[in-house]
Amino acid sequence: MKKILILLMLFSLNSFSQNETMDAFLEKWQNSKTYLLDLAKAMPEENYSFKPTEREMSFGEQLLHIKGNMDWLSTSYFTSEKFDKKKDETVYSKEEIISMLEKSFDNVYEVIKNTNPKNLKDKVDFFAGPKTKFQILNLLQDHVTHHRGQLIVYLNLKGITPPKYVGW
Template identity: 65%
Template sequence: MKKIYLLLFLTSYTAMSQQITPKSAFLEKWNNSKTYLLEMADAMPEEKYAFAPTEREMDFKNQLLHICGNMLWLSTTYFSDEDFDRKKLADNAPNTKNEIIEFLKKSFDEVSTRVTEVSEESLTTKVDFFAGPKSKLQILNLLQDHVTHHRGQLIVYLNLNEIKPPKYVGW
């Protein structure tokens, strides 16, 4: 009987360890984060995209564009062979609510594609980062952290405009 339990445990453990990896966990969370942020972007009326709680904070629109810029910078720089062109990004920034929502979708998808294409093993590779050497896994954490940080600000923006934020789906 003990052998059967051991066999079941090992089989289950092996199946789980093959399914749950840092990369797959990130991609699942990333997709949920995309869904949640898109719902927030959609909830804010376009005429409120210029809203900022104070003069020293970015408005709603520029928070979203900043999130996209960071996503594209980190994913291009650390998960591709391409050079990131900040000026090109700024020169082609979308303006309308619909354009910004499409840009958000494309930015999230671009990160997903790049992360999907890297090997699990490469996530331990150390890269030069302005705050000191980081592993690519740490860069994935930074990607998610940055989105979460600014998304939290956007929740406040919605609440200050008496707009109920969407239900959290970031699990």
């Protein structure tokens, strides 16, 4: 009986930790959304084509790249849908880009919220080798953070004070 009780306690702790991981990600994801949208709004539309050097993406391209990556990772690794990674040459307005980013963040939130926490241990095929869905979850946030840091530099180079950081 004692062994069964210990096993039940360990199972409960493991389930709690998986749910806690999902809750922490979703909370952080909402704050990440708020902060990125604040940064996107801070840059005047006429500077969305600004890029510090010729080899870098413009401010607007950075935002669209973030959106595309969120769509790809969340669809490919957390749904049964097939992701169509087509190159989009459309020039979007600031308002359109912000709206698309907001929808993408919201979609990722819903997809992850509806993911069974136990599935985070599942391995998936990834171009950098097999990864767990938990690793893909971390990549989702890490990629946004990486490019958001670049956007802060772009704002500073244009003499615009970046919005105050929104963290946990």
